Amino acid sequence: MIRRRTLLVSTTVAGAGLAAPAVWAQPKNPSWPRAITMGTAAPGGTYAVYGPAWGQLAAQATGVNISYRTTQGPNQNIVLVDQKQVELGMVTMGVALQAWEGQGEWTRGNKFRNIRALFPMYDTPFHAVALRRSGITNVTQLAGKSVGVGPRGGTPGTYWPLILRALNVTPSRIGYGSGSDMIGQVSDGLLDCFAFAAGVPIPAFSEIETTNEVTIFGFTDAQMDTIVKALPELSKGTVAAGTYRSVQGPMNIVGVYNFSIGHKDLPEDLVYEIVKSIMTQNAALVQAISTAKETVPENVTKNSFLPFHPGAARWFRENGFQIADNLIMA
Numbered sequence: 001m002i003r004r005r006t007l008l009v010s011t012t013v014a015g016a017g018l019a020a021p022a023v024w025a026q027p028k029n030p031s032w033p034r035a036i037t038m039g040t041a042a043p044g045g046t047y048a049v050y051g052p053a054w055g056q057l058a059a060q061a062t063g064v065n066i067s068y069r070t071t072q073g074p075n076q077n078i079v080l081v082d083q084k085q086v087e088l089g090m091v092t093m094g095v096a097l098q099a100w101e102g103q104g105e106w107t108r109g110n111k112f113r114n115i116r117a118l119f120p121m122y123d124t125p126f127h128a129v130a131l132r133r134s135g136i137t138n139v140t141q142l143a144g145k146s147v148g149v150g151p152r153g154g155t156p157g158t159y160w161p162l163i164l165r166a167l168n169v170t171p172s173r174i175g176y177g178s179g180s181d182m183i184g185q186v187s188d189g190l191l192d193c194f195a196f197a198a199g200v201p202i203p204a205f206s207e208i209e210t211t212n213e214v215t216i217f218g219f220t221d222a223q224m225d226t227i228v229k230a231l232p233e234l235s236k237g238t239v240a241a242g243t244y245r246s247v248q249g250p251m252n253i254v255g256v257y258n259f260s261i262g263h264k265d266l267p268e269d270l271v272y273e274i275v276k277s278i279m280t281q282n283a284a285l286v287q288a289i290s291t292a293k294e295t296v297p298e299n300v301t302k303n304s305f306l307p308f309h310p311g312a313a314r315w316f317r318e319n320g321f322q323i324a325d326n327l328i329m330a
Contacts, residue, residue, distance in 0.1 A: 026063050027062060028063040029269060029270070031267065032062065032063075032267055032269075033064060033270075034064065034065060036064055036065070036066055036086075036088060037066070037067050037068070037069050037085075037086040037088070038066055038067070038069065038086060038087070038088040039080045039081065039086045039088070039089040039090070040068050040069065040070060040071060040077075041073040041077075041090070041151070041154060042071075042150075042154075042177075042178035042180070043179065044180035044181070044182070044183060044203060044207075045178075045179045045198045045203070045204070046198040046199035046202065046289070046291055047073065049203065049288075050090070050121070050291060050292065051068055051090060052068055053285055053288035053289050054278050055068065056288075057277045057278055057281055057284060058277050058278065060277070061273055061274070061276070061277035062270060062274060062277070069086055072151035072153030072154055072157070073150070073153050073154025074091040074092050074095040074153075074154060074155050074158075075099075075106050075153035075154065075155075075157075076153040077089030077261070078091055078095065078096065078099045078112050078115055079112065081115050081262065081263050082113075082263075084114070087262060087263050088262050088263075089115075089261050090121065090258060090260050090261070091115075091259060091260075091261055092124050092197075092256045092257065092258050093256055093302065093306070094158075094231070094234065095155050096259065096261070096305075097233055097305060097306075098158075099112040099115070100113065100115075100305065106153070114264050115262075115263070115264070115306070116261060116262055116263070116264050116307055116308060116309035117259050117261060117303050117306045117307065117308045117309065117312065118260040118262050118271065118275055118309060119259065119260050119275050119278055119295070119300070119312060120257065120258075120259055120296075120299035120300050120302050120303065121257075121258035121259060121260060121291075121292075121294070121295050122257075122292065122294035123255045123258070124155060124199060124255055124257070124258055125197060125200060125218070125239050125253035125254070125255040126156065126159065126163065126195070126196075126197040126219075126253055126254050126255065127195075127197075127202075127216060127217065127218045127251060127253050128147075128194065128195040129183075129194050129196075129205050129209075129214050129216045129217075130186065130192060130194075130217075131186060131187075131189075131212055131213065131214055131215075132212075132213040132215050133213070134192055134215075136192060136193055136215065136217075137215050138220070139163075139164070139167060139169060139195075139219060140167065140169060142169050142192070142195070143171065144171065145172060145193060146171060146172055146174075146175060146190075146192045146193075147164075147171040147173070147174055147175065147192065147195050148174075148176070148177065148182035148191045148194045148195070148196075149195050149196065150176065150177070150178070150182060150196050150197075151177065151178060155197050155256065156196045157176055159231070159234070160195045160196075160197070161174060163231070166226055166227055167223060167226060175191055179194075179196060179202070179203070180204060182194045182196070182204065183204040183207060183208045187211070187212060199258070199289075200243050200244075201244055201290075205244060206244065206245075209245055209246045210245075213246075216251070217251070218239065218251040218253040218254075219253065220252065221252065224254055227254050231254075234254040234255065235254065235255060236252070236253075236254060237253050237254070237255045238251060238252055238253060239251040257299070257302040257303075259302070259306065260278075262274075262309055264329070266309065266311070268310050268311040270311065271309045271310075271311030271312055272311040272312070272315050275311065275312045275315045275316075278295065279297045279315065279316075279319075282295060282296055297316060297321055298321075300316050300321050303327070305327075306327075307327055307328060307329035308323055308327055308329075310328055310329075310330055
């Protein structure tokens with residue numbers, strides 16, 4: 001089981017942008033690095049909690065110290081892992097596809113080919129929250145409004161402007177910042193809406209609905225059709241009833257899957273043990289963060305383009321999950 005005190009320390013320190021204190025001093029294989037770093041994301045989003053949760057399981061299994069670096073999210077995690085400034089990271093597959101192909105404005109035409117898939121994490125649904133008194137209940141009502149979309153380098157910061165453009169919705173202002181900052185601005189009336197994407201329940205959304213009357217909303221059927229036609233890497237889905245206190249029934253969303261990534265030069269047997277530690281201890285991970293209920297080996301099929309690290313592929317193949325030869329790259 002994950003030691004909660006350690007997890008809380010790791011999460012708090014990661015949220016401050018600092019490395020978590022070393023806990024395990026001796027790698028179980030002397031050829032492995034003594035310490036590696038994981039790129040997470042800003043406070044208020046799921047990565048800030050999920051990262052230290054799976055990092056602790058991996059560290060316990062390998063004896064390798066794992067510290068955490070607060071980032072702007074998947075885009076920056078890809079850059080940092082590609083440049084080996086951190087060894088581990090977490091990404092959404094839409095942004096990863098842009099990185100691999102050198103598409104999307106943020107890549108500036110560069111192809112990030114040093115990243116490798118490790119294991120599936122969870123689906124990221126796009127949805128939004130506004131104070132009930134604003135009267136905002138639909139994405140179309142964001143025209144002429146101020147909308148926060150999270151860190152500029154994160155998946156929501158990348159995709160929400162594209163989603164709004166696909167729906168011909170033009171806000172008066174798009175704001176960028178951490179989830180906790182965005183939700184604070186909505187509470188203070190400085191933003192009309194916070195449109196985000198993260199594993200549900202999004203911590204910042206759960207926070208604001210405990211102190212304010214809010215409306216949490218997704219998309220209509222017609223809006224989803226328009227979005228996935230314009231952005232085919234996104235897919236239709238629902239957020240189950242009961243996920244948020246203020247949402248009574250299932251909510252339509254579009255989403256994109258999350259995967260953990262690592263640098264291609266990580267030792268194969270180390271990656272094997274990291275993947276094994278996460279894929280075989282789902283109950284412990286769920287105890288730390290409920291989003292992890294989707295972190296199961298069956299979801300390895302959610303990746304159809306990003307090459308797996310050989311160590312990751314070996315674990316999945318040994319346990320009966322097929323990975324095509326062209327999806328494995330040293």
